[in-house]
Amino acid sequence: IYRRAENWTNAISCWMQAAVSNPSSCIELAKYYEHQVRDYNEAEHWCKFALTLIDREDLMQEIEYRMKRINRKKTANEE
Numbered sequence: 001i002y003r004r005a006e007n008w009t010n011a012i013s014c015w016m017q018a019a020v021s022n023p024s025s026c027i028e029l030a031k032y033y034e035h036q037v038r039d040y041n042e043a044e045h046w047c048k049f050a051l052t053l054i055d056r057e058d059l060m061q062e063i064e065y066r067m068k069r070i071n072r073k074k075t076a077n078e079e
Contacts, residue, residue: 002014003028008032008036011028011032012029012032015028015029015032016029019046019049021053022053023050023051023053023054023055023059023063024059026046026047026049026050026053027046027047027050027059027062027063027066029043029046030043030044030046030047030050030066030070031043031066033046034066034069034070034073038073038077040070040071040073040074040077041074043066043070044067044070044071044074047063047066047067047070048067050063051063
């Protein structure tokens with residue numbers, strides 16, 4: 001609900017609380033930092049943290065896809 005309303009403060013708060021044990025929340029945080037803030041290091045951090053929590057193959061594929069995108073953007077940003 002908060003994400004759709006672009007209420008980032010409350011969305012981030014909810015995701016942070018859930019991220020301790022929920023890889024989907026980590027992915028949402030990675031998306032936020034990648035797309036809204038363009039902080040690719042923080043986005044990468046949340047992807048890596050999600051990897052420590054995953055228990056489903058489909059999430060592994062989504063995280064790997066996102067990590068590749070983030071790394072391409074980081075590289076392009078550094079040039």
